[in-house]
Amino acid sequence: MEYFLSVVKQYVNFEGRARRREYWMYILFYLIFYVGAVIIDYVIGLGLIALIYSLALLLPSISVAARRLHDTGRSGWWQLLALIPLIGAIIVIIFLVQDSTPGDNKYGSNPKGING
Template sequence: MQWYLGVLKNYVGFQGRASRKEYWMFILFNAIISFIFEILDRIAHISPLLSTLYSLAVLLPSLAVSFRRLHDTGRTAWWLFIGLIPLIGAIILLVFTCQDSQPHDNQYGPSPKI
């Protein structure tokens, strides 16, 4: 949970690097919370109000951690646009976010693994 809260606290931190663990723990907790809100929306018989509000609330932190994760692998944040290509783009982004960090300092900052 500390990784999730850490990303939320650094919601406008588009500079620097994010480790694989930070990124994937955020994604995991984000998916769990989204699932819970989706269930609550269905139980309450309302349109997806809670899940939509939650998605909007975490949009900026999600982008920020994605930028930092790409920076950690030595790529610019412009690579996020490849996700707009159906299927292939999502697979490429998945591969990029699963790759290990660059072991040394890069142009985006020091390695988060230290």
């Protein structure tokens, strides 16, 4: 939960690097809360809660993905590949799953520590 809140607090921080754990824990809690919002929408019959939730967390999701790509040595603009149907999303997921580049890169120091 602390990773989720940390990302939400840094919602406009597109600089630096984010570890795999930070990114994937954010995604896990995002999905858990999204499923909860969908269930509430279904019970209420309104259908707006999940939409509002998704829109509210759009910017934090983009920023943490950019920092995660920075950790692999890529620009955050690589996220735009996800706009290509199927293939683009698969490529971006592969980039997001990869390990950090050891040591410092042009986006900052390695969040894992000195030795990677």
